[in-house]
Amino acid sequence: MKFIRFISCLSIAILLIFSTIVFAQQKTTITVQTYWSPEQPWSTGYVLIEAFKQYEKLHPDVEIKHIYVPFGDLVKKLITQALTGDFPDIVFADNPDIQYLARAGVFKDITKLVQEWGVWKDFIPGSQLAVTYRNKIYALHQSTNNLALWYNKDYFKQVGIASPPETWDDLIKVCQKLKASLPAGVYPIGFSARNTEEATWQFEPFLWSNNGSLLQLDRAEAIDALALWTTLVKEGYAPRDVLNWGQGDLTQYFKNKQLVMIIQGCWELSKLGLEDYKNKGMIFGTNFDVTSIPVPKKGMKPVVPMGGECFTLPAKGNPQKEKIAWDIIKFLNDAKNMADFCANTGRVPTRISATDLLVKERPDLKVFAQQAKTAVPRPAAGAGERYTEVSTITREGIQKALAGTLPPEQAFKEAAEKIKKLFATTEEFNKALVEARNALSKVRK
Amino acid sequence: MKGFGPKRYFFVLPAIIFTILFAIYPLIYNVVLSFKDVTAITLIQKNTRFIGLSNYKEIFMDPIFRRTSFNTLMFTVFSILFQFIIGFLIALLFNKNFPLRDVMISLVMLPWFIPILVSGTVFKLFFMDMGLINRLLLSFRLITKIIPWITDGNIAIYSLIIANIWLGIPFNFIMLYTGLKGISEELYEASEIDGAIGIKKTIYITVPLLKPVIISTLLLGAIFTIKVFDLVWIITGGGPGNASHLFSTYSYQLAFGNYNFGLGSAVSVIMILIIVSVTIILNLIRIED
Numbered sequence: 001m002k003f004i005r006f007i008s009c010l011s012i013a014i015l016l017i018f019s020t021i022v023f024a025q026q027k028t029t030i031t032v033q034t035y036w037s038p039e040q041p042w043s044t045g046y047v048l049i050e051a052f053k054q055y056e057k058l059h060p061d062v063e064i065k066h067i068y069v070p071f072g073d074l075v076k077k078l079i080t081q082a083l084t085g086d087f088p089d090i091v092f093a094d095n096p097d098i099q100y101l102a103r104a105g106v107f108k109d110i111t112k113l114v115q116e117w118g119v120w121k122d123f124i125p126g127s128q129l130a131v132t133y134r135n136k137i138y139a140l141h142q143s144t145n146n147l148a149l150w151y152n153k154d155y156f157k158q159v160g161i162a163s164p165p166e167t168w169d170d171l172i173k174v175c176q177k178l179k180a181s182l183p184a185g186v187y188p189i190g191f192s193a194r195n196t197e198e199a200t201w202q203f204e205p206f207l208w209s210n211n212g213s214l215l216q217l218d219r220a221e222a223i224d225a226l227a228l229w230t231t232l233v234k235e236g237y238a239p240r241d242v243l244n245w246g247q248g249d250l251t252q253y254f255k256n257k258q259l260v261m262i263i264q265g266c267w268e269l270s271k272l273g274l275e276d277y278k279n280k281g282m283i284f285g286t287n288f289d290v291t292s293i294p295v296p297k298k299g300m301k302p303v304v305p306m307g308g309e310c311f312t313l314p315a316k317g318n319p320q321k322e323k324i325a326w327d328i329i330k331f332l333n334d335a336k337n338m339a340d341f342c343a344n345t346g347r348v349p350t351r352i353s354a355t356d357l358l359v360k361e362r363p364d365l366k367v368f369a370q371q372a373k374t375a376v377p378r379p380a381a382g383a384g385e386r387y388t389e390v391s392t393i394t395r396e397g398i399q400k401a402l403a404g405t406l407p408p409e410q411a412f413k414e415a416a417e418k419i420k421k422l423f424a425t426t427e428e429f430n431k432a433l434v435e436a437r438n439a440l441s442k443v444r445k
Numbered sequence: 446m447k448g449f450g451p452k453r454y455f456f457v458l459p460a461i462i463f464t465i466l467f468a469i470y471p472l473i474y475n476v477v478l479s480f481k482d483v484t485a486i487t488l489i490q491k492n493t494r495f496i497g498l499s500n501y502k503e504i505f506m507d508p509i510f511r512r513t514s515f516n517t518l519m520f521t522v523f524s525i526l527f528q529f530i531i532g533f534l535i536a537l538l539f540n541k542n543f544p545l546r547d548v549m550i551s552l553v554m555l556p557w558f559i560p561i562l563v564s565g566t567v568f569k570l571f572f573m574d575m576g577l578i579n580r581l582l583l584s585f586r587l588i589t590k591i592i593p594w595i596t597d598g599n600i601a602i603y604s605l606i607i608a609n610i611w612l613g614i615p616f617n618f619i620m621l622y623t624g625l626k627g628i629s630e631e632l633y634e635a636s637e638i639d640g641a642i643g644i645k646k647t648i649y650i651t652v653p654l655l656k657p658v659i660i661s662t663l664l665l666g667a668i669f670t671i672k673v674f675d676l677v678w679i680i681t682g683g684g685p686g687n688a689s690h691l692f693s694t695y696s697y698q699l700a701f702g703n704y705n706f707g708l709g710s711a712v713s714v715i716m717i718l719i720i721v722s723v724t725i726i727l728n729l730i731r732i733e734d
Contacts, residue, residue, distance in 0.1 A: 072701075075485075075704070076701060079485045079488065079489060079704075082489045083488065083489060100485070100486070100704070101485075103486055104485050104486040104488075104489045104490065105489050105490060106489065185575060187575075194682055194684065195681065195682035195683050195684030195685070195687070196682060239573075239574050239575050240574045240593055240596040241573045241574045241575060241576075241596060243595075243596045243684055243685045244569060244573065244595055244596065244680070244681060244682070244684070258575075385486070388702065388703055388704065389703050392698070392702060392703060396509075396686050396687050397686075399684050399685040399686040399687075400598070400685065400686035402685065403593075403596055403597055403598050403684075403685035403686055403688075404597070405598045405599075405685070405686050405688070406686075411686075
């Protein structure tokens with residue numbers, strides 16, 4: 001009997017010693033959920049994982065686990081997680097979804113943490129707007145991206161066009177010239193007007209540069225912008241297929257030299273992207289280049305919508321892990337790390353101090369970096385948490401005009417009425433209208 | 446059965462639990478959602494409330510929904526009609542003996558082996574304004590102006606129907622072909638003695654004997670067709686100008702595009718009601734026999 005007692009005491013002691021050793025060595029695991037797949041080397045997800053590895057090197061007691069969720073499922077997943085309260089330690093969302101999800105109660109109010117960190121003023125105004133909901137900060141905008149005009153220099157030279165178009169009139173003239181001398185099957189310009197957010201996102205630079213607003217589509221500024229797009233399609237400068245093209249399709253046709261100009265984003269200028277262009281015989285700077293999207297009249301400034309994703313803490317997190325999670329978010333948003341991340345993935349920093357670092361390393365991203373300073377977050381300029389509905393209605397109008405179902409004025413008049421009906425009262429609508437105007441003027445300053 | 450007593454119910458328990466959990470509960474939940482004001486916000490904040498028939502009223506007032514209903518009707522009727530006719534003709538052809546028949550059968554089945562993501566993308570490339578079909582027609586001088594297959598709001602739905610017919614032929618073919626195999630050769634021989642020749646054999650022997658198979662094919666075809674989603678989503682995304690939505694895609698857009706789960710559920714409940722009533726009608730016809 002004594003022997004058995006001795007053995008059991010001994011085994012308990014051994015177990016205790018071992019478990020202390022194991023616990024002492026056990027790392028804290030922090031989970032991060034994004035829609036960036038890390039599979040392909042030098043893809044955005046891959047670069048993110050590299051940043052995590054760097055953090056782990058500096059903090060050997062922390063292990064970061066990445067959870068991949070497909071793009072279309074992320075918001076659904078966050079909503080489900082909010083219902084069950086079972087969140088990863090760091091959550092992530094595209095910037096236009098932040099306000100909606102913040103209102104739904106998915107994110108933690110991190111205003112105090114951000115203030116303590118003390119770099120809030122270094123973030124560009126658009127990024128500040130994107131992550132703020134009712135004067136509270138809910139996330140940090142880790143990188144941004146936006147759109148520009150890409151053009152095939154070889155075709156320009158061939159036709160005798162010295163410089164890319166700067167105004168809408170220029171654009172039409174350049175298209176005319178190209179169309180007259182291009183072989184069949186090659187179109188002067190392509191953009192994306194597919195029945196997804198892409199259509200609204202690609203249209204916004206034209207709308208906003210013309211001082212238009214998503215909430216007043218029946219105004220001349222908005223109708224003129226749509227009329228320009230309609231002209232491009234009607235005259236055959238852009239194929240009607242833009243109605244079914246996503247941004248990925250544009251890249252394909254641009255590489256195949258079937259499109260001379262495209263409206264495209266900076267994410268294509270990642271290390272991986274540039275390599276792929278090279279393989280297709282297109283070298284950046286030699287065969288093709290980027291410039292700002294044409295503005296209505298000379299002297300006007302291009303205003304583009306703001307892209308890019310945000311990292312933050314979930315509403316209900318593990319309090320012990322929260323501290324480390326916030327430290328990782330700060331690490332990702334550090335100026336140097338942000339610039340590195342952007343240089344590798346073809347994105348633009350959201351912090352002014354990081355922008356200079358990036359432009360030094362990647363002068364080819366200058367156009368995008370400059371535009372980012374005045375870029376507009378979509379919800380802030382389009383009814384906040386109602387943005388997705390506003391966007392759906394807007395692109396219905398765009399598609400109807402481009403397909404020739406309705407003339408531009410009527411298509412947007414119909415859309416404007418529908419958007420007004422989203423609001424219960426006129427006061428509510430007017431409030432959103434003022435907010436949108438304020439947002440646009442805030443970033444324009 | 447005698448002697449088992451109440452114990453016998455124990456054996457069907459797993460099946461009942463499975464059905465309740467995975468079929469009946471989601472269905473009821475869906476119906477409940479359609480009577481509530483459910484968006485992502487109200488869902489998470491747990492203040493969804495019953496709003497009676499408001500979702501249905503809103504849906505029936507919505508011009509896109511009316512267009513969607515018309516589309517779904519056209520899509521289902523034309524798809525099934527042509528899939529069935531073509532599938533039937535091919536089945537009749539393969540019912541005859543000829544060399545390389547088995548190889549040809551696997552070729553006919555081909556659309557079924559290809560993931561819809563692939564065939565949908567290929568159809569999109571075919572139907573584009575600068576796509577293959579237009580280029581072929583132009584080069585043969587069959588048309589002088591491009592046909593906007595999927596870029597015109599009034600035409601897009603019919604192009605989708607064409608794509609769906611192609612996808613549905615193998616199913617109709619294989620159902621009817623196996624049915625034909627079950628008809629005894631002697632019946633045809635006997636009818637020939639009675640003077641039935643050519644098409645008469647098909648009308649008086651094949652079709653009546655095949656009736657149960659025909660109804661099953663139409664029934665399953667109707668269910669498959671009404672709920673088609675991926676094909677439309679890949680080719681047009683419901684565009685241009687929301688003119689080519691089906692119930693399934695529109696319901697998805699409302700629920701997961703605009704996060705209005707109440708409205709999305711209302712559309713899907715209408716879709717389910719239609720599927721159920723089609724099933725009941727076709728089953729009634731079958732029972733009458």
